[in-house]
Amino acid sequence: MRPLDGLVILDLSRVLACPFATMLLAEMGAEVIKVEQPGSGDETRGFEPFAEGPGGSVSGYYMACNRAKRSVTVNLRHEEGRRIIRDLAAQADVLVENFPTGALKRRGLDWASLAAVNPRLVYISCTGFGQSGPYAKRKGYDTVFQAMGGLMSLTGERGGGPVKPGLPVADLSSGLWVAIAILSALRGRDRTGKGGHVDVSMFDAQVALLTIAAARHFALGEVPPRLGTEHPGRVPSASFRCADGRYLHITASDQHWAPLCAALSLDALAADPGLATNAGRVARREDVMRAMGAALAELPRGEAFARLDAAGVPAGPVLELDEVLADEHVRARGMVASFEHPQLGRFPALPVPLRFEGWGDPEVGRPPLLGEHTEAVLRERLGLDAARIAELREMGAL
Missing domain, CATH: 3.30.1540.10 (formyl-coa transferase, domain 3)
Known part of the structure; x- marks a missing residue:
């Protein structure tokens, strides 16, 4: 038994931060139902790089953050599609969304609306700048949050300009905050019997990571300069x-x-x-x-x-990336795993880096094909038969 077996997460998120969070929880046992736009799906299905296999090409970007999930296609612009989301939310433990602030309220899928049908629901909203404040309506991407949150100003060589890290640190770290938020809220629900709403701001998440740099400013009034690979407070x-x-x-x-x-x-x-x-x-x-x-x-x-x-x-x-992936300790710790994909065959993956005693370890799953589980989820969760599902497809709800 894995630690999160039996947990049901309705995932309305796209791109990177939240999908990364829900993938981690999926591989630790949660059932993650990923809701995607009919026809196109999560926009990262069209992002490079693409892996080529006997059955066609698949986005490596999408696969990196969407393993072990069930994909259903639902049109949130259609009233019947929104009804399906409400019905699925009524049975879920967690709902995760990263729509622009206010977008789901206009569709009757906000926290207040869904809490009325499921008071135990944990509802996570992850946006660029949060649900309140002067920037709440702004849009942004990983590098914008790196820039505004101070990380870029700290990164770079002496005397040089700001540099972004080689990975989307704001997205990935925000995903970890989302995972922490979910698990914390579930623990709170265990104690009170009631769900709740968690407001996660990616900008806040970056400011919170300033830690030691902020400590230097608080203690010394210092604005840390760029030092390349050097540490501001330790030599060598x-x-x-x-x-x-x-x-x-x-x-x-x-x-x-x-x-x-x-x-x-x-x-x-x-x-x-x-x-x-x-x-x-x-x-x-x-x-x-x-x-x-x-x-x-x-x-x-x-x-x-x-x-x-x-x-x-x-x-x-x-080490260069290829050296890391070939490193003997990385291999011995099982940090390069793989899954079987229907279009690509065997494909490598980086697993959840946790090892449990007392529960089953995380399991690497494969990313779903677009809408692969729509019929199964609607049949199992909502009791819909083939005729009703076909009708919903015909009217454009799926």
Whole structure:
């Protein structure tokens, strides 16, 4: 038995943040019914990159965040389609939506309307800027929230302009907040017997991640500058170019300083009492970084890493994506899995990174074909027969 077996989530969300959240919960056992637009589905079904297989091409983007779900097509612009959503919500534990603020209220599918038919429903609204405030009606994407939430201003090389991270951090982290919101609200429902509404703002979610940067501002009045791979409050903590042109990242605390100096033959630094503490090294950041950079530039990455690892100094090679996926520890931990797809055959996937004792582990499922489960869900959940389902299709509700 997986931890979330028996939980039913009605997923009206699209694109990335919320679909990522519901996929995580689906692979931990929840039944996720993904509602998609007839004909086109979630817009990410049309996003590159596309994987090619014997049965055609499939969006890798869609597959990355929609595994293990059941897909039903419902036209929310049609009254009968909206009736189906209300009927499904009456049986669900959770509803997740990321429509623009106010859009579902105009269709009678907002929290207040659905709570009237299911008082135990946990209703999650995830929007760019939340349900209130001066920006509530604004639209935005991942990079907009990175920019406005401060992440971009912190990222980049010394003296350079702002840089976005290589992954959609705002979308992915917002998805984790959504998953936390769902599980927290369900625990609250367990105690009170009543559901509730959770307002998740992707902008708020990014501001909340500022943590240490904000702490520096609160404590020191500092607006942290861009430092590349360096840490603003710890030295050494940075990536260094080695003799073979590859990079090694090192992050050391006071207890690692003497072993680090010995491993890299930095005798002058080791003998300097002013560098024995992190505060001293931060004050003389340029001296330390220059000496370490020169030493590591003389060593191939493999040799430098081996020396530091043997000395117990926290370090790791800066790996390219293909190197990560082929890494022996990644493979040993099962972090590259796969599913069987009807159009592609066997296809790789990154599983939920949790291992349970006392419950079954998460299971990698395959992403659904568009509308693959429409008839089954309407038959099982709502008791509709084939004739009624055909009628609903004919009138454009499905």
